[in-house]
Amino acid sequence: MEGAREAFEAELHLLHAQGRLREVATRVLGEYGGEVLGFLANVTGSRDEASVVFSQVCEDLWVGLPAFRFGCSLRTWMYTLARNATHRARLEPFGRKRVAISDHPELLEVEARVRTTTLTYLRSETKDRVRRLREELEPDDRTILVLRIDRDMSWNEVAAIMLGDRVEDEATRTQHAAWLRKRFERIKERLRAMLAREEAARRA
Amino acid sequence: MTGEARSSGSDESFEQLLREVARAPSIDPDEALVAQVDLVGRTLAHFRVVERIGAGGMGVVYRAIDEKLQRPVALKVLSPRAVRDREARELLLREARSAAAVNHPNIAAVYEVGEAGEAGETGETGNVSFIAMELVEGTTLRAQSKNGPIAPDALLHFATEIARGLARAHKQGIVHRDLKPDNVMTSGDGQVKILDFGLAKAVTSGETSSGQVAGTPAYMSPEQAMGAAVDARSDVFSFGVMLVELATGTLPEGVRKRAPAEIAARAPMPFAPIVARCLQHEPADRFADGDELLAALRAAMPSAGETKPAPTRRKGRVFPLVVAAGAAVVVTATVAIGVSSRRARDVHDPRLPASSAPPPVVTKPTPTLRRLTANIPADPIAHAALSPDGKSLAWSDATGLYVQTLGAPAPRAIELPSGGPSAVVAWTPSGKRLYASSTDALIEVDLATMATTEIAKGRFSGLAVAGDGKHIAFADTDRVGYLSLESPRDAHPLVQKKDGCFISEVAWSPDGGRIAYVSHCFDSLAATAIESVDLDGHAPQLALADPRLWNDSGYGGLVWTKAGELVYPLAEWLPAEPGSNLHALHVDPKTGAAIGSARQLTHLVGVNASRLSTDAEATRIAFVRFEVQTDVYLGALEDGGRRLHPPTRLTLTDRNERPSTFSRDGADVLFFTDRNGSFDLYAQAIAGGPARPLVATPAWETMSQLGPDGASLLFWQFPAVAAGEAVKPTLMRAHLDGTGNAPLLTTLGFSHPAGAGRPQPWEMRFRCPRAKDASCLLSERDGDALVFTALDxxxxxxxxxxxxxxxxxxxxxxxxxxxxxxxxxxSANGPITVRTLEGGASFEVSLPSGCDPLVPTFASDGAGLFVSAECQDEAFRLYAIRFGEKPTLLWEDPPRLLLETEASPDGKQLAIAVKTSDDDVWMLQDW
Incomplete structure (x- = not known):
């Protein structure tokens, strides 16, 4: 799996170097769109909101691709975009107009296909209790849980995503990764506390 | 599931809940389209679908029953990604049918291809394309390789079986195009089956409009990656990649860019030479097809007559520093039973299953490297020589001359009568005496008494004692010659060194009739050569001219073995990992002429070898292994540029980085670096922080300058080529942030790409002024002439x-x-000329006596120069020369080599390229 992903990333790096950006965007969306949308659905707690944010991610992908320097993998970058877009969506609740990729029907087609199939697949899979716990957590906490536990990313990858485009230097990332580990422990403590509360309420 | 999640608490239900909270399902949209239609229990054509057994890029694979023939099959239902339109679907089916024609036990049979609605109807599932294939029980090689490297004996078996399958398919004109461990199944009894023959082309050819090519990039041959036509040799390349991956447990990187030998070196014997040929970038240099590949693998397999009882099954090994000799190493032994069964399978009925597990193979001891000295970088090894019995080492460094029995706890120091460091050292054939050079004399050392005697005067850069023990060949500052130990003060000069060259190594022919030497020519790399001369002083005979005899240590290495071969190191040039490897060339001791072509003895990666010596039988080779690294340092200038605060390191990778210029505001140093494998342009803020890439492509970008307009970034770009190829660099222009690259001109001359730390073109240079109304200047070689033109x-x-x-x-x-x-x-040995371009007036400035300039750079006010210099005491120094004043020493930091400098626009900072080396003696055994 890792080998296949590395090979995929290497191929797209090559296409990127050749300036075949539309192809890169299409294939990145096809490959990672589903998992990023699944991630968004978890973090936003809403399929509709995830769908809107996903559009923003697609746009950001398209706009940012020419300047992307492969300082991280495209997959990590997609999650960075997704995390940033989620953040922006919270700050700008009325959203922004989508423009960039509408000129490229094949990109829109992939985006639509990802959205339709993934969201259909996601329907009715979340249990109420789990949803409640998720809603109690901060979006960033949810982000950390998904990336670390479900997506099995290294702490440095999680740090890269959480820091976004702000920091390129490895030392800062490593430092942030150490901080994230502590935060991860605190999230778990919070969840335990929530569960204890639930349990107490149920007994009462 | 991460370790932390598992270990964070004792409550398993909490862990489960945590996983659910973190769960963010995703699905491959293409797969979803197929997955949504659950085919289990339904019938496609005459195939009853029993269970889903996997999914991949092509679609979903089911176990099904062929109801006509009542046999199990693997039914591959193709995903929409694989067959996007009618044309693609038809092509896929056509290719699959053609692959179905290949009937071989090592290829999973394709039984049927077609399209069907469910149970012959159309509508409910729509038409689905499928391929019914032989159901192979077992695991893929991918799954097996997850446990680490596959043991060489098992791998040899797998490789041979795969090659056998390839041979058959290639004979029928079928190319796989996507050979990789995922597409090879192995069963518990050692049976090997290649899956999906010929399908890759069909699967992606429907997408050729988007430029996508069939196959998996990591395994693709260069021609396949470029989308060019492929044939059997492309499969051979993929086979080589796969072999390295399986042998080492990791997928090799840069297979289409790096030197094949370098990648092959990671694979153990007997695979290395086979892999090296498979991975040749030119298809014509590879095995022609599976048949040739099979022959090579069979040759690498032991023969039935060379058997040994009770073999030990060796575990797979990854050699961190693998040495794989070429023809010198042969596999000599194996197990009779194994060979018989394998041979039997060559002719067995292909319809019969294989009868036994892969047999183990025992190979000769692998060549090994042993480190003999452990000097610190500040005290590099100057020279070393292995004793004729291979049990002792003599070496010299800055602290003196030593001899040590290998394995002994401490060396014995040898006091030289005239003091000073020793340059070179040589043993007599008996091993009882040593000859060593001191600063200005030749010293004889009696190892029994440790007595030393000066026997001749001179500065020697090469010494070798003849087989008769009575003559010493030497190279000194001017010539090559020999002297008789009976009258050592009477030197017999034979050859005068050429202008622009120096001689550092000498070796006697086995019969003592000729002396070979390496002539390093810094004026013309191409003239660097190994020549030999007879004792009568006839004209020298060329044995080999190769610019790769140059390396970053400034030393070569030369041994003439009893078997008549000259052994010498050749540098590996970028884009290969910087280093060198030993080669051997038969040379006629009578005439000095080369016989046949050279062979490569070692496949070292990232190791520079120089200053060779061998034991009497040449079974062990000692060499000085040196590592070089160039970094950008930065120091604050004071007193109008006459003093420099001790510089500190600015760039912080372990790769080679050299400064090109400052940004106009002086905040950044623009430098070039090989941190990504090829040279790229980066900017480093002098305030610190991470370096920013400016131009980073697979080609090499070096030596940037800012245009006088302040808005252009100019730099040399070398196309990415195979190691050792001559290249024609292009001068490029880009915006300041590195975007918008465009070629500006291609240089007239050619340049050989050099090793690490020396990537600059030797034959052209350009520099740009800061003044807006002035123009850049370009120099190029035109024969002997250096031609300067304006550059816009x-x-x-x-x-x-x-x-x-x-x-x-x-x-x-x-x-x-x-x-x-x-x-x-x-100039090489003289003053620096400062010439006014308009009017032609000029004046000269000089360094202190005994120092020669390397690279001069103007101070930012134009009223002086910073000059790096190499001085006769072998120190490298940095001087400031203010015009009209005496030079002042800015910095020296022995033994580091100071190269080019760049002054910041405000004159307050100086960036310096500083090269460090670390030399130690290593020994190669059983090569």
């Missing part, structure tokens, strides 16, 4: 300004003043 960042090469008819190599490293009005032109 937008129109390229302008009018010729002037030329030097007979320019030396030293003159290539000129500089242009910030106002664009003056040129500083160094």
């Amino acid at each position: 960042p937008f129109t390229g090469r302008g009018k010729e300004r002037f030329r030097f008819a007979h320019a030396t190599a030293a003159q290539n490293l000129w500089d242009l003043s910030p106002d664009g009005r003056r040129l500083a032109l160094p």
Whole structure:
């Protein structure tokens, strides 16, 4: 799996170097769109909101691709975009107009296909209790849980995503990764506390 | 599931809940389209679908029953990604049918291809394309390789079986196009089956409009990656990649860019030479097809007559520093049973299953490297020699001359009568005496008494004692010759060194009739050669001319073995990992002429070898392994540029980085680096923080300058080529942030790409002034002449300004003043000429006696120079020369080599390229 992903990333790096950006965007969306949308659905707690944010991610992908320097993998970058877009969506609740990729029907087609199939697949899979716990957590906490536990990313990858485009230097990332580990422990403590509360309420 | 999640608490239900909270399901949209239609229990054509057994890029695979023939099959239902339109679907089915024609036990049979609605109907599932294939029980090689490297004996079996399948398919004109461990199944009894033959082309050919090519990039041959036509040799390449991956447990990187030998070196014997040939970039240099590949693998397999009882099954090994000799190493032993069964399978009925597990193979001891000294970088090994019995080492470094029995706890120091460091050392054939050079004399050392005697005067750079023990060949500052130990003060010079060259190594022919030597020519790399001369002083005979005899240590290495072979190191040039490897060439001891072509003895990666010596039988080779690294340092200038605060390191990788210029605001140093494998342009803020890439492509970008307009970034770009190929660099222009690259001109001359730390073109240079109204200047070689033309960042090469008819190599490293009005032109052993471009007036400035300039750079006010220099005491120093004043020493930091400098626009900072080396003696055994 890792080998296949590395090979995929290497191929797209090559296409990127050749300036075949539309192809890169299409294939990145096809490959990672589903998992990023699944991630968004978890973090936003809403399929509709995830769908809107996903559009923003697609746009950001398209706009940012020419300047992307492969300082991280495209997959990590997609999650960075997704995390940033989620953040922006919270700050700008009325959203922004989508423009960039509408000129490229094949990109829109992939985006639509990802959205339709993934969201259909996601329907009715979340249990109420789990949803409640998720809603109690901060979006960033949810982000950390998904990336670390479900997506099995290294702490440095999680740090890269959480820091976004702000920091390129490895030392800062490593430092942030150490901080994230502590935060991860605190999230778990919070969840335990929530569960204890639930349990107490149920007994009462 | 991460370790932390598992270990964070004892409550398993909490862990489960945590996983659910973190769960963010995703699905491959293409797969979803197929997955949504659950085919289990339904029938496609005459195939009853029993269960889903996997999914991949092509679609979902089911176990099904062929109801006509009542046999199990693997039914591959193709995903929409694989067959996007009718044309693609038809092509896929056609290809699959053609692959179905290949009937071989090592290829999973394709039974049927077609399209069907459910149970012959259409509508409910729509038409689905499928391929019914032989159901192979077992695991893929991918799954097996997850446990680490596959043991060489098992791998040899797998490789042979795969090659057998390839041979059959290739014979029928079928190319796999996507050979990788995922597409090879193995069963518990050692049976090997290649899956999906020929399908890759069909699966992606429907998408050729988007330029996508069939196959998996990591395994693709260069021609396949480029989308060119492929044949059987492309499968051979993929086979090589797969073999390295399985042998080492990791997928090799850069297979289409790096030297095949370098990648092959990671694979253990007997695979390395086979892999090296498979991975050749030119298809014509590979095995022609599976048949040739199979023959090579069979040759690597032991023969039935060379058997040994009770073999031990060896575990797979990854050699961190693998040495794989070529023809010198042969596999000599194996197990009779294994060979018989394998041979039997060559002719067995293909319809019968394989009868036994892969047999183990025992190979000869692998060549090994042993480290013999452990000097610190500040005290590099100057020279070393292995004793004739291979049990002792003599070496010299800055602290003296030593001899040590290998394995003994401490060396014995040898006091030289005249003091000073020793340059070179040589043993007598008996091993009882040593000859060593001191600063200005040749010293004989009696190892029994440790007594030393000066026997001749001179500065020697090469010594070798003849087989008769009565003569010593030498190279000194001017010549090659020999002296008789009976009258050592009477030297017999044989060859005078050529201008622009020096001689550092000498070796006697086995019969003692000739002396071979390496002539390193810094004026013309191409003239660097191994020659030999007879004792009568006839004209030298060329044995080998190869610019790769140059390396970054400034030393070569030369041994003439009893078997008549000259052994010498050749540098590995970028884009291969910088280093060198040993080669051997038969040379006629009578005439000195080469016989046949050279063979490569080692496949070292990232190891530089120089200063060779062997034991008497040449079964062990000692060499000085050196590592070089160039970094950008930065120091604050004071007192108008006459003093420099001790510089500190600015760039912080372990790769090679060299400064090119400062940004206009002086906040960044622009430098080039091989941190990504090829040279790229980066900017480093002098305030610290991470370096920013400016131009980073697979080609090499080096030596940038800012255009006088302040808005252009100019730099050399070398195309990415195979190691050792001559290249024609292009001068590129980009925006300041590195975007918008465009070629400006291609240089007239050719340049050989050099090793790490020396990527600059030797035959052309350009420099740009800061003054807006001045123009950049470009110099190029035209034969012996150095031609200067104006250079415009937008129109390229302008009018010729002037030329030097007979320019030396030293003159290539000129500089242009910030106002664009003056040129500083160094000379090899003399002053630096500062020439006013308009009017031609000039004056000279000189360094202190005994120091020769390397690279001059104008101070930012144009009123002085910073000059790196190499001095006769072998120190490298940095001087400031204010015009009209005496030079002042800015910095020396022995033994580090100081190269080019760049002054910041405000004159407050100086960036310096600093090269460090670390030399130690290593020994190669059983090569």
